[in-house]
Amino acid sequence: MRLTLCAALLLASPAFAYEPLVEKQEFTLNDFVTRGGETIPEMRLGYETYGTLNEAKDNAILIPHFFSGNSHAAGKYAEDDAAPGYWDAIIGSGKAIDxxxxxxxxxxxxxxxxxxxPNVITTGPASINPATNEPWGMDFPILTIGDFVDTQKGLMDQLGIPKWHAVMGASMGGLQSYEWAARYPDKLERVIPVISSGWADADLIAWLDVWASPIRLDPNWNGGDYYGGEAPNAGLAQALKIVTLHANSAEWANSKFGRNWASEGADPGKDWANDYLVVETLNAAGATRAATSDANHFLYLVRANQQFVAGHPDGNIYQGLLDIDVPVMLIHTDEDLVFPGNAVRDTAAIIKSDGTPVEIVELEGINGHLDGVLNMSQAAGPIKAFLEAE
Amino acid sequence: MRLTLCAALLLASPAFAYEPLVEKQEFTLNDFVTRGGETIPEMRLGYETYGTLNEAKDNAILIPHFFSGNSHAAGKYAEDDAAPGYWDAIIGSGKAIDxxxxxxxxxxxxxxxxxxxPNVITTGPASINPATNEPWGMDFPILTIGDFVDTQKGLMDQLGIPKWHAVMGASMGGLQSYEWAARYPDKLERVIPVISSGWADADLIAWLDVWASPIRLDPNWNGGDYYGGEAPNAGLAQALKIVTLHANSAEWANSKFGRNWASEGADPGKDWANDYLVVETLNAAGATRAATSDANHFLYLVRANQQFVAGHPDGNIYQGLLDIDVPVMLIHTDEDLVFPGNAVRDTAAIIKSDGTPVEIVELEGINGHLDGVLNMSQAAGPIKAFLEAE
Structure with missing residues (x-):
């Protein structure tokens, strides 16, 4: 009896991380050809899996990640990890993604x-170009969200999965979800793009450029050629600061920091060395994150996102969305500054204009865009129902 | 008959710039003491006037300017000027500010x-410090919005004006308007803060820091010591790019630029030298503007705005607003990303909580924050009535 009550509580608000412990795995695609027609001799990438692939191989759900994320979506690598993967609240036994x-x-x-x-396996400008035995730098081919999806299609083939039960992801992971549904409509059963719209509009293109601009100003960036020397981590830290602020909401900043100074007695009006707590916190978060990141990779991610038009990177914004024929669930929040509510609603309007079913789930919270990463348990019920619908 | 019709049309939508031609004037405050207690030996500033001061000197309206603006609010310096001052639509014979x-x-x-x-007269880090005969650089005292207001009080005394009929301004000019009403309640009859709120909240403090960060990354900035060499105009241009985007709206970017490339055939997916039209346009606007601007001045403006709490820079956010006792008209738009609607409504709630009358006028448009500069003719009727009320 007590166990049953406990299980019910867990279902309502899962308190435990996905089990068992998670291991990063790796796959390689040789001579990967980009949509732009360039060949990357060796594309090494990491992945994680949660749950068990059944014999029919028809129970697989793909989760591509957001701009600053990686494949660690659930669980822990070790019992004493500070936190589990980013969507652990909805991934696990009995959770939304059961x-x-x-x-x-x-x-x-x-x-x-x-x-x-160390927990990311990727290939990009910081990787060694086999042709030169040096890091690629800015000679690495410019990629698109479509290329990201094609690497996942390579993994799908290696795992022998004929069709995804669903593809779902947040933000840039949502773009990849749209791309799957638009480009490979017979390779998935349903799609859940979270906090994302069907194309990068001028506003997003410009903001992504704002994110990138501190990197190009850092003298250590040196046109992308810095792998032998000091990395442009000052610029990268500022870039990550902008992302953090833009991906949150005013309510987050105001409720968490107010007008507090970074240090008691250190008035920012008295000395340039003093600053506000909100600024110091964002700077520190940016610097911490920069230490494990790469500035050129940031620029490549920006360009991939800027180019995004679901299914038709060179084409009009509606054709790819009209090509989506599987059921769609869009999860978003109107407090999102990166993918505003209007952009998501316009996307929904186009997809359903030819009869494709679209369900919209609104999130609430003070984290703006990041509510789609941090507060997804709110959408657990609709996600579970959508995934389990016959 | 024809003339009358013509005059009526002009009144409805003024098509002509304020006349006569405008001249920049100058005033000097010797040994100006900042609120922080520092002395600036010579504070030289420019100003412009439109209309005529009456004998009683009781018909004067003060207009402080916005972050990237200056005192050129109306009229032209020469007949062939490309454009008149920024609020010309509401300043002139028969216009809202008649x-x-x-x-x-x-x-x-x-x-x-x-x-x-050449059309700005100001004193700041780019000015010569009489003590060293070199530019002040970052040794110039950190100023507050209150200091700006005190320079205007100095001019008021020099002009022999005992009381402003009104103080009104947009954005940072709105902050100065709040400050006048909170700090010198017996020196003005009414106040019209436009696109601004009564204090800088954590969200604004953080965004202002984002605006500033490209300057500090430009190696030419050199801790603010660059007056003998090359100015950090690359960083300043990026800073101004962010301001332009942040002060507009998504609708502006999307309707004006779409996903167009900067040059036909130059696909941003093919070459890093290619870019999107919206990015190229913002970069060009930033670079043009940087040529007549100063990077250290930008940083000082940021810090002045970050410190702002109406009337009480070191105090709580409501006391200064409660000190406002003159009638208030707040003009703003909910599409404003810099001073969001909530911040303006919270400000109004506090001011009127002790019975001070507050009227709110909502602007519409696609320019976001900048609608308070570019599209003020919408508010002409309410402004005229508010200024002319007995």
Whole structure:
């Protein structure tokens, strides 16, 4: 009796991380040809899985990650990890994405930001170009979200999975989800793009450039040629600061920091060395994150996102969305500054204009865009129902 | 008959710039003491006036300017000027601020951004420190919005004006308007803060720091010591790019630029030298503007704005607003990303909580924050009535 009550409470608000412990795995695609027609001799990428692939191989769910994320979506690598993967609240036994039923595949993207993070396996400008035995730098081919999806299709083939039960992801992971549904409509059963829209509009293109601009100003960036010397981590830290602020909301900044100074007695009006707590906190977070990231990878991610138009990178913004024929669930929040509510609603309007079913789930919270990463348990019920619908 | 019709049309939508031609004037405050207790031996500032001061000297309206603005609020310096001052649509004979009735005083701020603009007269880090005969650089005292207001009080005394009929301004000019009403409640009859709130919250403090960060990354900035060499205009241009984007709206970017490339055939997915039209346009605007601006002045403006709490820079956020007792008109737009609607409504709630009358006018448009500069003719009727109310 007591166990049953406990299980019910767990279902309502899962308190335990996905079990068992998670291991990063790796796959390689040889002579990977980009949509732009360039060949990358060796594309090495990491991935994680949660749950068990069934014999029919028809219970697999793919999760591509967001801009600054990686494939660590659930669970822990070791019991004493400070935190589990980013979507652990919705991935696990009895959770929204029930790992007793589903086999979740979460994949590191090419040009992943965390090129210097030991828990990320990626290929990009910081990798060695076999032709020169030097890091690629800015000679690495410019990639698209479509290329990211094609690496996942390579893994799908290696795992022998004929069709995803679902593809779902947050932000840039949502773009990859749209791309799967638009480009490979017979390779998935349903799609859940979270906090993302069907194309990068001018506003997003410009903001992504704002994110990138501190890197190009850092003298250590040196046109992308810095692998022999000091990395442009001051610029990268500022870039990551902008991302953090932009991906949150005013309510987050105001409720968490107010007008407090970084140090008691250190008035920012008295000395340039003094600053506000919100600024110091963002700077520190940016610097910490920069230490495991790569500046050129950041620029490649920006360009991949800027180019995004679901299914048709060179084409119009509606054709790819009209090509989506599987059921769609869009999860977003109107407090999102990166993918505003209007952009998500416009996307929904186009997808359903030819009869494709679209369900919209609104998130609430003070984290703006990041509510789609941090507060997904709110959407657990709709996600579970959507995944389990016959 | 024809003339009358013509005049009526003009009144409805003024098509002509304020007349006569405008001249920049100058005033000097010797041994100006900042609120922080530091002395600036010579504070030289520019100003412009429109209309005529009456004998009683009771028809004067003060207009402080916004972050990247200056005292050129109306009219032209020469017949062939490309454009008149920024609020010309509401300043002039028969317009909302009717120069047949009112004498408008528009003032350059200290640490004005346009330190290298021949039409700006300002004193700041780019000015010569009489003690060293070198530019002040970052040794210039850190100023507050209250200091800006005190320079205007100095001009008020020199002009022999006992009381402003009104103080009104946009954005940072709105902050100065709040400050006048909170700090010198017996020196003005009414106040119109436009696109601004009564204090800088954590969100604004953080965004202002984002604006500033490209300057500090430019190696030419050199801790603010660059007056003998090359100025950090690459960083300053990026800073101004961020301001332009942040002060507009997504609708502006999307309707004006779409996903167009900067040059036909130059696909940003093919070469790092290629870019999107929205990015190229913002970069070009930033670079043009940087040429007449000063990077250290930008940093001083940021810090002045970050410190702002109406009337009580070191105090709580409501006392200064409760000190406001003159009638208030707040003009803003909910599309504003810099001073969001919530911040303006919170400000109004506090001011009127002790019975002070507050009228709110909502602007519409696609320019976000900048609608308070570019599209003020929408508010002409309410402004005119508010200024002319007995």
């Amino acid at each position: 790992t007793d039923k589903w086999f979740v595949v979460s994949v590191d993207s090419p040009v992943n930001l965390g090129a210097n993070d | 120069t047949d009735k009112w004498f408008v005083v528009s003032v350059d701020s200290p640490v004005n951004l346009g330190a290298n603009d």
